[in-house]
Amino acid sequence: MSTNAYPKAITALLLVDPYNDFLSDEGKLNRPARAVADATGTVGNMRRVLAAVRAAGITVFYVPHHRATPDDFAGWKHLSPYMAGAHRVQPFAAGSWGGEWHPDFMPQPQDVMATEHFGSSGFANTDLDHQLRRRGMEHLIMIGMLANTCIETTAKFGAELGYHITLVKDATAAFSPEAMHAAHEINGPTYAHVILTTDELLPQLQAAS
Secondary structure, eight states: OOTTSSOTTTEEEEEEOOBHHHHSTTOTTHHHHHHHHHHHTHHHHHHHHHHHHHHHTOEEEEEOBOOOOTTTTTTOOSOOHHHHHHHHHOTTOTTSGGGSBOGGGOOOTTOEEOOOBSSSOSSTTSSHHHHHHHTTOOEEEEEEEOIIIIIHHHHHHHHHTTOEEEEEEEEEEOSSHHHHHIIIIIIGGGTOSEEEOHHHHHHHHHHHO
16 A cells, blocks of 8 residues: 555545443443453554544544433334344443543544444444535545444445555454454455554655644
């Protein structure tokens, strides 16, 4: 890849679900992901990517999951197993500490906040595509949680909408090594244009600045 692969005028970082419930030690979903996250260095790599993106002048888009309430799905039909499980656990509950941003990933005034997604895709039934296109974005760098659910589904949806997709495979995590492997080694190559590590990405972001 050339050193100008991420021109800042058309590149966006999609920061997916950086909530306490995922990234903080006492979060509801932290323990299931902790083994993979610790082995991968997920939180540290997310910090590094975010800092490099900000230094390069690349726009950060927050892609937040819906903050749960007990009556979210009243009257809904055909809930997916993923949504039904989340409803039982109530991750990122509205008004709770778990539904607040991890302190290392607090939004800044220049960042763009997409509307919250109910399922795995940050694009479905949100304004993310509209926000990106209004700003002329074409290249999407994906980091956050989880690799095989919201990252994969948002990235795949983005690819089908015509965006250039970069997966940063050590700036995400999953609930098992098998899920991480599937996300980056099996499914990722079918839709992502680039799959790399934080160490491989950072020099290119520095070149973009």
